[in-house]
Amino acid sequence: MSDLKGKVLKHDQQTRVMHWVHLLCFLLLGLTGIGFYWKVALIDNIFGGPANASLVHRWAAVLFTAGPAIYILLNFERFSKFFDTITSFSKDDFGWLKVMGGYLPFIKADHVPPQDKYNAGQKILGIMIIVGCLLIILTGFPMWLWRHSVPAVFLSLCYNVHFWTAIIMILLVGGHFFLAAIHPKSRVEFASMMIDGYIDAEVTAHHNEKWFKELRKAP
Amino acid sequence: MSIFLEREGITRRQFFKGAGLLTITLVAGGIFAKIGIDIFKASDKYIAQRVQGLYDLDEKMALRRSHENPEVLQLYQDFLSPGSVSPVSEKAHHLLHTRYGKETAVMMDELKHHAA
Numbered sequence: 001m002s003d004l005k006g007k008v009l010k011h012d013q014q015t016r017v018m019h020w021v022h023l024l025c026f027l028l029l030g031l032t033g034i035g036f037y038w039k040v041a042l043i044d045n046i047f048g049g050p051a052n053a054s055l056v057h058r059w060a061a062v063l064f065t066a067g068p069a070i071y072i073l074l075n076f077e078r079f080s081k082f083f084d085t086i087t088s089f090s091k092d093d094f095g096w097l098k099v100m101g102g103y104l105p106f107i108k109a110d111h112v113p114p115q116d117k118y119n120a121g122q123k124i125l126g127i128m129i130i131v132g133c134l135l136i137i138l139t140g141f142p143m144w145l146w147r148h149s150v151p152a153v154f155l156s157l158c159y160n161v162h163f164w165t166a167i168i169m170i171l172l173v174g175g176h177f178f179l180a181a182i183h184p185k186s187r188v189e190f191a192s193m194m195i196d197g198y199i200d201a202e203v204t205a206h207h208n209e210k211w212f213k214e215l216r217k218a219p
Numbered sequence: 220m221s222i223f224l225e226r227e228g229i230t231r232r233q234f235f236k237g238a239g240l241l242t243i244t245l246v247a248g249g250i251f252a253k254i255g256i257d258i259f260k261a262s263d264k265y266i267a268q269r270v271q272g273l274y275d276l277d278e279k280m281a282l283r284r285s286h287e288n289p290e291v292l293q294l295y296q297d298f299l300s301p302g303s304v305s306p307v308s309e310k311a312h313h314l315l316h317t318r319y320g321k322e323t324a325v326m327m328d329e330l331k332h333h334a335a
Contacts, residue, residue: 007223077228080237080238081225084230084233149259201221218226
């Protein structure tokens with residue numbers, strides 16, 4: 001670590017609002033989904049019974065879809081940069097994956113290669129979240145709007161894909177929360193996305209060295 | 220204190236990646252929605268035809284109301300309410316109103332009692 005002073009604006013206001021909206025919708029969707037998939041009366045009753053839980057699930061899904069869609073249309077440049085970063089893998093990313101960034105206690109990491117704005121793990125998470133969201137949205141709306149029209153076998157496929165994607169997403173988001181908010185090496189990230197968008201320059205210089213070099217070059 | 224900000228603007232590569240993903244999503248979503256809407260319309264059309272078919276069949280029937288069926292009237296005259304047509308006669312009530320599930324045994328007892 002250096003004694004570098006200053007702050008880096010990692011996530012701007014609209015990104016943070018979109019992340020909050022998506023997070024709250026995801027919590028509602030996950031909770032109501034678990035409630036009526038496993039018939040947990042306690043969860044259903046929080047929302048006023050299974051029928052209301054189902055309504056909350058559907059309209060939270062509309063917001064879950066519209067939130068990022070509006071964000072992307074209003075922030076196309078930011079989205080393009082983000083998508084380019086998470087889909088660009090270099091030697092350094094594979095090097096990071098070999099030692100898992102030093103996050104796992106049983107993998108010895110003498111040297112962790114320098115990373116972009118997002119490290120290799122965050123890149124893979126980003127790709128999986130995008131694919132997962134698309135799958136969940138594309139299977140969810142037919143289950144709501146076309147359930148009486150589409151063939152039963154297609155509807156059944158939608159239910160299965162929707163369910164298993166949701167399970168994987170819940171596990172991914174659980175891991176994401178642990179690393180971003182609890183793990184002592186990376187929990188400084190939490191405030192930058194959930195509160196003011198800023199993170200210490202010193203932390204960025206250490207965790208996102210390649211990106212920080214670009215920031216220093218920026219006028 | 221220094222504040223570090225990202226450079227404005229995007230590269231051509233970033234533009235093509237972002238626009239590419241958006242285009243693929245929109246096209247795939249559009250095709251998916253079109254297929255779904257077509258299936259929905261076809262389903263609606265089928266339901267409308269089926270309803271029309273049932274009405275057409277019904278209109279072709281010689282007898283369309285049960286209370287005008289001569290066989291039913293005869294049944295009341297001869298057996299259920301001898302000498303008259305009384306759909307709520309006691310015998311009609313016991314024989315024509317059934318029960319289900321756990322109440323079946325009670326109904327059987329009642330019928331036996333009534334027959335005796």
